[in-house]
Amino acid sequence: MDSAPLTAASLAGVRQWFRSEARPYPWTLTQDPYALWISEIMLQQTVVTAAVAPFSAWMARWPDLASLATASEEDVLRAWEGLGYASRAKNLHQAARLLIARGQTSLPHTEVELRALPGVGEYTAAALLSFAFHQPALTLDANLKRVFQRLDAAPAWTPALEARWRTLWAELVDGPSSRESNQAVMQLGQRVCRASSPSCGVCPLSGGCQARSLELTGVIPEPKVRTVIxxxxxxxxxxxxxxxxxxxxxxxxxxxxxxxxxxxxxxxxxxxxxxxxxxxxxxxxxxxxxxxxxxxxxxxxxxxxxxxxxxxxxxxxxxxxxxxxxxxxxxxxxxxxxxxxxxx
Ligand code: SF4
Missing domain, CATH: 3.90.79.10 (Nucleoside Triphosphate Pyrophosphohydrolase)
Structure with missing residues (x-):
């Protein structure tokens, strides 16, 4: 490809769109690493709107690591009911107890330490580094992948494509701009560059989007193979x-x-x-x-x-x-x- 699919100017355009269009959720208004961790785990397999009330109730009841560590597992599982995949609640509880037992009253802020916690994988560690600790990590979730794939008109997400986007992101995004840049592209993916029927007409990236210019938005990314039930x-x-x-x-x-x-x-x-x-x-x-x-x-x-x-x-x-x-x-x-x- 001759020119970069995302530039400092086009990414600034997405951040501008985000500032005017962003939907405020309780977790987008906080800088508290603990609150952001709870929200990221809740959002792993739960739709955004369904997580708002449980998140607020959780934070009112257990506002920090110390209070969560002293909660009973019974109470934690009851509070999680309705969100599904209760192993996530058990992991949160176990991680809080581990950290408090080690004398840590706040979340660690290196990728190695975060990924050592139960339930924290590559994406969640990147989200915490970016949103809570303002480090230049890439929160590569399904929304970002879809936007990047369409910008490149790439039929599949491959290791080579990921390496290319990680390199490009590292060139464009520093610590101070990390949180807003990741959140802006994620919300763009959720609300504009949707899996079906993307709203290319209002997209701040439409000028450099290969999938749009080649009329391939309907086939990129390729539809997922349906899980056999x-x-x-x-x-x-x-x-x-x-x-x-x-x-x-x-x-x-x-x-x-x-x-x-x-x-x-x-x-x-x-x-x-x-x-x-x-x-x-x-x-x-x-x-x-x-x-x-x-x-x-x-x-x-x-x-x-x-x-x-x-x-x-x-x-x-x-x-x-x-x-x-x-x-x-x-x-x-x-x-x-x-x-x-x-x-x-
Ligand atoms: S122009 Fe369309 S396909 Fe391209 S990034 Fe924007 S919404 Fe997605």
Whole structure:
């Protein structure tokens, strides 16, 4: 390519667009590294609008590393409920405890130290270096890649293309301009250079955009191969006894330390069963059709559980303070709204 696809002048144009058009979110108004870390982890797999209220509630409850480190995991998981991918909350909690145990009351500010924290990968470390510590890192997320790919009319994102853009970015962006430059191009990608139907007519980069001039915006980047969804069926049993309900949780795996209902097993008692309405739980590549039955527990002792699961009897008000997978919370709410007769 003869000329650079992004220049100091065109990047200044994007920053100008950002200053006049930027959507203010709670995390774009703060310089606090801890707050920016919480927001970056929340935003990893959650849409921006869904993260605003949980972020504000989290910051009100745990405004710094020290307060998060002293929180119980139960409380942290409950606060995360609804955001999905609870391993992110566990990693935040674990990282806060690690740092406080080492006598650090604030986040480290080198890439090596940041990436050593649970849940912090290349992108998150770059975002913290840029947004919180004003270092010249490139926050190479899907939005930036799409903008850069279109500027170059490159059909695929390759290691060579990435190296080229990292070099160019390092030439154009210094520490003081890092935060605004990254945030400006990211928002441009979200709102103007969208995956489908980009608004090239209002884009400050349209003058040097190869994909636009070659009319290739519809095929660059190439559409993603659709993930093959695996269907599953899970039958859960919601035992009730003397005004309480049996909650169970696995010690390991995707839902570790989150409360669910006990999975049905050959040992599950037969007898009166009351079906609750089915739900579909979609996560990663799975679509899990959940069926739950409400069953009175009359056998004494505790209901059966798979290996490495634990359980406890709780009232509905106690369950309200426990971290659950949100689809199971909905089943719980349905069960309570049915006003089931809890006397067994
Ligand atoms: S001109 Fe269009 S395709 Fe090119 S960067 Fe702007 S919005 Fe994206």
């Amino acid at each position: 695996e269907k599953r069926t899970t039958v859960m049993v919601w035992y009730r006894f003397d005004g309480t309900w049996w909650l169970a949780r696995p010690d390991k795996g995707r839902f570790s330390n989150l409360w669910l209902m006990a999975p049905a097993s050959p040992e599950s008692p037969a007898g009166e069963k009351r079906p609750l309405s089915g739900r579909v739980h979609t996560y990663t590549k799975y679509r899990d059709r959940l069926t739950a039955f409400c069953v009175p527990w009359t056998s004494g002792g505790d209901p059966p559980l798979p290996p490495a699961w634990s359980g406890r009897w709780v009232t509905l008000s106690e369950a309200a303070s426990l971290g659950m997978v949100s689809v199971y919370r909905k089943i719980l709410e349905e069960a309570s709204s049915l006003s089931l007769d809890l006397s067994v």
